[in-house]
Amino acid sequence: MSARASGLYAARLMRERMFLGLAMGATALGLGCLVAILATLLIEGVGGLNLRVFTEMTPPPGSDGGLLNAIAGSLAMTALGVVLGTPLGLLAGTYMAEYGRHTRLTQVVRFVNDILLSAPSIVIGLFVYEIYVALVGHFSALAGGVALAIIVVPVVVRTTEDMLLLVPDPLREAAASLGAPRWHVVSRVAYRAAKAGIITGILLAVARISGETAPLLFTALNNQFWSTDLNAPMASLPVTIFQFAMSPYEDWRRLAWTGALLITAAVLALSIAARALNAKRGT
């Protein structure tokens, strides 16, 4: 009897060890992927990293050059996307947390916003192509910015609503009892209390769109040359990486790796900054 029981126990213990081992293995595998990707980026990308990358235009195959126009284009369109998308997201999030907290509209918007949050970005590109590029008749940086803005909106809506809901109601009541009108309560009290969280959301949105490729493919297209015209096609780092990496030219591929390293560094820095900001708020 006791031998059987201890046998049972041994079997349970063995299964337990295997189970815990598998869980640890899974985590090691996940972390291993992160390390492998970052290591490859460093190994392949650092070699091509020099001053020319930041001072020269994308080259034709076979000659030297940099990524200046692509970097500038990415910065411009990311800025455009944030400038266009943030106010809308901020206001919508404000409505959901402050004015219409329990309304049917808020419930529907929350549901729809969550869907938009994970909607395929290539479909957003198609949408902007349909409503803008096809009507105007040409690709443009503006269309790229609009496509990115549509990706920014749901991220900002979500964090704004969440962060405003974290602001304690007595704070609002205190302001209202001093005679502050509702919009003062929102803009001077609630926004201020939720500032760090809202900025975190915007940073996360920037991180998200600075690596987006699919929505730019047929809105902003690409451009071999320096362009500041928002009505003309504009280069961007992700699209340039796509084009260069898929090409058969060795020097283009090297530049693609360098660009990939730059984007990843920027995105990781942004998400770590966002986290640090959020952590500071939490303490």
Added chain:
Amino acid sequence: MVELALVQENRVAVVRKGSSLRRMARTDAFFEALTRAAAIAVLGVLGGVMISLMMGAWPALDKFGLGFLYSQSWNPVTEKFGALAPIYGTIVTSAIALAMAVPIGLGVAIFLTEICPQVLRRPIGIAIELLAGIPSIIYGIWGLFVLAPLLQHTLQPRLVDLFQSVPVLSTLFAGPPYGIGVLTSALILAIMILPFIASITRDVFEQVPPMLKEAAFGLGCTTREVIRNVVIPYTRVGVTGGCMLALGRALGETMAVTFVIGNAHRITPSLLAPGTTISATIANEFTEAVGDLYTSALIALGLILFVITFIVLAIARYMLARIALRAGT
């Protein structure tokens, strides 16, 4: 005289105060209307996407009818288009990716909630979440230049050899190992959705009341038994919701797949062969599409993708909302 002046002054002040109150009320109403308009605009975006895709897809859907969904031909020259091959590729790559990522993601979540020393929990959790933040194009370029050659020379020939004489598996793993193809795409997708599954299931696992777990531990359960008999049953809806959310991501993922799928419009039983997905087809062909029908067929593909992901994501959100509701009460 002085008194009269004072009274008049007071009256003016009262009138002014009234008008400033009115102005404030107007500003207030305006601000509220503005925020409500913004909220409605968010709805408008979704509606706009639906309507514009339907309009753009109409010429192709009108011409090919329901046959568009089950026709395999994709010929820009004769302008015969059918969506079956991209739909098949999308579903197969996502399904395989999910099958690989779910057990690993659950493993990570279990490690983070049950085994990991407290000090390491935050850093490891953040590292896994950073994996989710890496742009998809990076996964694509890594998949094309690192993973694909690696698979071509190691895993794929072995799979071919191993399953040569096994009836079903020999057709699944047949043909020359190209490196790129359906299996490689599924692997990349699995790596991409792993962090989503891991972080959502971790959050869901943390919602299990400690009392339940402690009671089970008190009865002498091992960690494995606690997770199997207490944690998983309690969180089943949430875990499924998280997996559906990850599935939605995988279905719509574009750049990573475009790099490694090979863009071949055909359905082959072999997982090692190149194929295509809806998003990869659009990304590869849209700017080169000549003719209205070709463009329209690609937009119709986009519409199908949007409808599929919409349904999957809606179910996911519904499930996650249900578990959040229960945790709240």
